[in-house]
Amino acid sequence: MAAAISRRGAALSLALARRRMCSASAPAAPRAAAAAALSSEELIRMEQDCSAHNYHPIPMVFSKGEGSHILDPEGNKYIDFLSAYSAVNQGHCHPKVLRALIEQAERLTLSSRAFYNDKFPVFAEYLTSMFGYDMMLPMNTGAEGVETAIKLARKWGYEKKNIPKNEALIVSCCGCFHGRTLGVISMSCDNDATRGFGPLVPGHLKVDFGDINGCLLQRAGYPSILPPDGYLKSVRDLCSRHNILMIDDEIQTGIARTGKMLACDWEDVRPDMVILGKALGAGVVPVSAVLADKDIMLCIKPGEHGSTFGGNPLASAVAVASLKVIKDEGLVQRAADLGEEFRNQLQKVQQKFPHIIREIRGRGLLNAVDLSNKALYPASAYDICIKLKERGILAKPTHDTIIRLAPPLSISSEELAEASKALSDVFEHDLPQMQKQIKKPESEAKTPVCDRRGRDL
Numbered sequence: 001m002a003a004a005i006s007r008r009g010a011a012l013s014l015a016l017a018r019r020r021m022c023s024a025s026a027p028a029a030p031r032a033a034a035a036a037a038l039s040s041e042e043l044i045r046m047e048q049d050c051s052a053h054n055y056h057p058i059p060m061v062f063s064k065g066e067g068s069h070i071l072d073p074e075g076n077k078y079i080d081f082l083s084a085y086s087a088v089n090q091g092h093c094h095p096k097v098l099r100a101l102i103e104q105a106e107r108l109t110l111s112s113r114a115f116y117n118d119k120f121p122v123f124a125e126y127l128t129s130m131f132g133y134d135m136m137l138p139m140n141t142g143a144e145g146v147e148t149a150i151k152l153a154r155k156w157g158y159e160k161k162n163i164p165k166n167e168a169l170i171v172s173c174c175g176c177f178h179g180r181t182l183g184v185i186s187m188s189c190d191n192d193a194t195r196g197f198g199p200l201v202p203g204h205l206k207v208d209f210g211d212i213n214g215c216l217l218q219r220a221g222y223p224s225i226l227p228p229d230g231y232l233k234s235v236r237d238l239c240s241r242h243n244i245l246m247i248d249d250e251i252q253t254g255i256a257r258t259g260k261m262l263a264c265d266w267e268d269v270r271p272d273m274v275i276l277g278k279a280l281g282a283g284v285v286p287v288s289a290v291l292a293d294k295d296i297m298l299c300i301k302p303g304e305h306g307s308t309f310g311g312n313p314l315a316s317a318v319a320v321a322s323l324k325v326i327k328d329e330g331l332v333q334r335a336a337d338l339g340e341e342f343r344n345q346l347q348k349v350q351q352k353f354p355h356i357i358r359e360i361r362g363r364g365l366l367n368a369v370d371l372s373n374k375a376l377y378p379a380s381a382y383d384i385c386i387k388l389k390e391r392g393i394l395a396k397p398t399h400d401t402i403i404r405l406a407p408p409l410s411i412s413s414e415e416l417a418e419a420s421k422a423l424s425d426v427f428e429h430d431l432p433q434m435q436k437q438i439k440k441p442e443s444e445a446k447t448p449v450c451d452r453r454g455r456d457l
């Protein structure tokens with residue numbers, strides 16, 4: 001006990017010393033007040049000093065966004081090819097979504113579900129009829145949506161399938177990404193996500209993506225890996241045959257991103273549960289939801305699950321406006337058409353640099369450029385993204401060799417062509433230079449190791 005207290009005392013004095021350090025370099029209040037005048041370099045340094053280092057961002061500061069365009073604090077203009085991991089399908093600061101936000105913010109922002117409010121029921125009705133499910137359960141972030149689906153599936157398993165106590169099993173796909181909470185990383189095979197955070201939540205089994213020997217949660221890590229033809233249908237059949245719930249994480253792939261409303265529509269599959277997030281709030285507020293029919297959804301009773309902010313009137317108004325924009329602006333078809341056009345352009349770049357680009361793949365406007373590690377060495381996809389940024393294109397690497405290209409669905413053909421040209425220019429002009437400049441030892445290939453039951457080996 002004494003040791004715990006003294007450790008707490010030491011931690012407190014360290015925290016105070018740090019606070020003094022932060023305020024010594026620049027007092028908190030004036031710094032915040034002057035934020036608009038700070039340069040990109042100062043802002044990046046401030047974040048590095050005062051925020052956890054749980055990301056490795058491309059050094060570019062977003063200051064203003066409109067549609068597919070971003071301005072940095074210096075007024076430089078960029079085209080966004082990440083869309084905040086597909087949260088901004090409708091385009092940055094869509095005027096109709098902002099109008100819904102402002103109008104609702106002036107009336108009411110939060111009731112909590114201790115009471116009813118006059119916006120959530122409208123959202124629930126709109127969402128369920130749009131996606132053809134009986135009911136929805138609202139949350140905020142994607143990870144919360146995934147946690148909700150897992151809890152719901154377990155509850156259904158015990159109540160409706162009579163699974164013995166604590167023996168429910170969630171089957172997920174190796175290589176999946178579903179968020180960062182403890183329950184969710186327990187489905188991960190990525191040791192970077194799990195190492196040091198154990199013990200993981202039991203009751204998980206991982207299978208190879210694309211292997212029909214089992215899968216419950218769809219690999220939603222498009223476009224790193226596309227489902228093999230017929231895979232989702234086979235998973236559906238397998239689940240139906242054995243009375244297993246099929247849960248589909250459409251947090252990133254859903255809401256028009258892949259050229260269909262849901263990625264599972266590519267195979268005309270109806271999962272038992274669908275999880276939505278990200279673009280459900282058009283990048284304006286966090287909104288997530290789980291969709292299911294009554295026999296599943298009503299397994300959760302009052303008091304067994306919830307969220308103070310889930311179903312809040314502000315998010316509900318924004319979500320309805322966000323979905324209406326998708327429908328009214330025909331963004332599903334737009335993603336399909338522009339996606340095809342974009343892949344054709346990228347394939348031309350591949351023809352020019354066949355030794356560098358191994359594959360162009362994707363659906364709709366969720367695409368990946370898969371690069372050869374050997375041809376890049378000692379550069380990586382991250383270095384390519386830095387050079388793309390210098391040419392006005394904001395893209396994010398996935399692993400060492402994949403570049404994800406997922407612009408807002410409102411992007412124009414001309415802007416897509418700009419990105420294709422920038423990529424070609426980077427390979428032609430920047431890569432040879434980088435290869436001379438970068439000095440690093442050949443990185444060892446990181447092979448995820450896991451025992452398929454959530455134990456980090």
Ligand SMILES: Cc1ncc(COP(=O)(O)O)c(C=O)c1O
Pocket residue numbers: 085141142143144146177178179180220221249250251252253277278
């Ligand atoms: C497929 C998928 N599921 C879940 C999540 C987690 O969402 P959030 O970051 O809002 O918790 C993400 C986020 O990237 C995702 O891509």
